[in-house]
Amino acid sequence: MGIAFLLIISMSIYDGVYAKTDAAVMHANCDDETIKIYVKGLDSKDDDNEADELLIGKRECRHLTSYDMEDDEQNIRTLILIANQKTVEVPERKKTKKLVRSIIDSHAEDEQFRIATFGKELTYFSEFSDDYTSVSRLLDTLKFNASKVHFSQMLSQAMDDLNEDSYTGYTRMIVFASGMDDTDGMAGDQLNEKMDEYRYPIYTFGYEETDNEQALQDMYLLSDMTGANDYDLTATDDFEPVLKILREDYGLQIFEASVPAKSRNGSVRKVKLTLQNGDTLSFSLRMPQEMKGATADILESPILLVCAMGVAVIIIVLILLLFFGKKNKRPVNQTTEQKIKSDENDDIATEQPKNMPSKDSDPFITKGWDGQDSLDITEQPEKLHTVMKWAADAQKNDEGKTVFLAPKHIAVMDCKDGRSIFEGDMQADLLVGRSRSADIRIAQEDKSVGREHCLLHLENGTLWVLDKGSVNGTLVNNKMIEKDRMEELHSGDILTLGNTDLRIEL
DSSP states (O other): OHHHHHHHHHHHHOTTOBSSOOOEEEEEEEOSSEEEEEEESOOTTOGGGSEEEEEETTEEOSSOEEEEGGGOSSOOEEEEEEEOBTTSOHHHHHHHHHHHHHHHHTOOTTOEEEEEEESSSEEESSSSBOOHHHHHHGGGGOOOOBSOOOHHHHHHHHHHHHHHTTOOSOEEEEEEESOOOOOSHHHHHHHHHHHHHOBOOEEEEEOOOSSOHHHHHHHHHHHHHTTOOEEEGGGOOOOHHHHHHHHGGGGOEEEEEEOOGGGOBSOEEEEEEEETTSOEEEEEEEOOBOOOTHHHHHHHOHHHHHHHHHHHHHHHHHHHHHHHHHHHOOOSOOOHHHHHHHHHHHHHHHTSOTTSOOTTTOTTBOTTOOSSOOBOOSOOOSSGGGTOOOGGGEEEOTTSOEEEOOOEEEEEEETTTOOEEEEEEEOSOEEEESSTTOSEEOOTTOTTSOTTOEEEEEETTEEEEEEOSOSSOEEETTEEOOTTOOEEEOTTOEEEETTEEEEEEO
16 A cells, blocks of 8 residues: 555656656755756756756746856755654664764755654754754754654655745755655645655665565655655665765756746646756646736736836826826815805814814824814824824734834944944844844854844834744843743843853943
8 A cells, every 4th residue: 555655646746757867856946936946967067957948837937047056045954854763773773863963964064954853743853053063962862762653744744844934945854764654544645745745855764673664665765756865774884875975965956947927826836847958857846826817917928017017107197197286276266155164163163272282283183073082092202203104113002002113223242352243223123143134143153053043023112032943042141031932131131142142232
């Protein structure tokens, strides 16, 4: 039953996968606009290996380019999954930890690792990190105590978790288990669907037992179908050939192109890459969900796009002319009845109490003002221009009152040399870490700091810090803050991230 199940997967994913070439599509992903395909087994110096055409379904992708892995802006991510089943023998347990440490030690530049165990549930030890020393130490806490392994279900969940990150860099999976023996039923169907939606290389390492030969073969077939390799860990003593194969992923060829607008509908589509020598590579991949119908047609056609922009400009001009025409138009005469009503309204206005604001002069009076005290209870600043903000700059406090947000000036300094890392007005969240996208960026040399280590959050004038699941945690004044819980910051507080101490001034 297991082989039949995997044959179905193989047919669904690899319907004409390789027409001629021995190359393999290791990984593929796409965001709202771009598809990236990572291919193994191509020589980038060979002109015949250049891309000729890329089709999603029957639609051709534009702006097709290729480049080497070393030119990819995204780092490599390696997810290591270890089945912590009780039946794994002690020698294999030790060998597993030793091999994982060897894989981490032979990492590529800025490669990120994440370790998880699985049995009846999937447990992550950390987020993706390039703090290699800390990641290796996590193996010391690894215990083999699971009574049963739900292989298909846990592998499906791991794929979903990877896909939720929407990461567009190369991502691979390394799995240690005694085999795949749950291919029947719902779990098997679920894995079938995930294999059809996602494209991740799955390197498998098996523990040989007395009666798991078929389960191992089923698991190894996952590697064959994803262009990866499989190994019998029980019979593997020399790790260097394994590490050499894994390092070949650092020299992949990347093909990138624009996703046609009509293909951005969230469906699973066949993707076909044709090289200039005629060789083809095909696989399935879930497309991004964006737009469809008339909007997609307009964006796909340059002529329709120009026409639509012209129509939009005309409409905007007409609206502006109509607006200013009404604004400058003055009534010629008032009728006698209008003058009488105007005089009556003036008399009523003069009878108002002196301390009652006019409904035209005070922006805080509600539109339904009827002479009663119906003022908005919002706190009123002294000057009118300070409260004329967009709705996005206001929020409700615990009492239901509207509170206007104001930028808060903060300064962040390195305690070692007093150097200013950040200074300015803060109104949105600030990401702190070693990532290139971080708002407050820590030096790359300090590997103890996570790429996305923590978040500074401003709410109702109060500054808070939130740890984003970093390996080494976040300390405020030498006190470790709790995970998933914000800690208030005051002027002069010391924020500790790994080996870096930051002083916060408000």
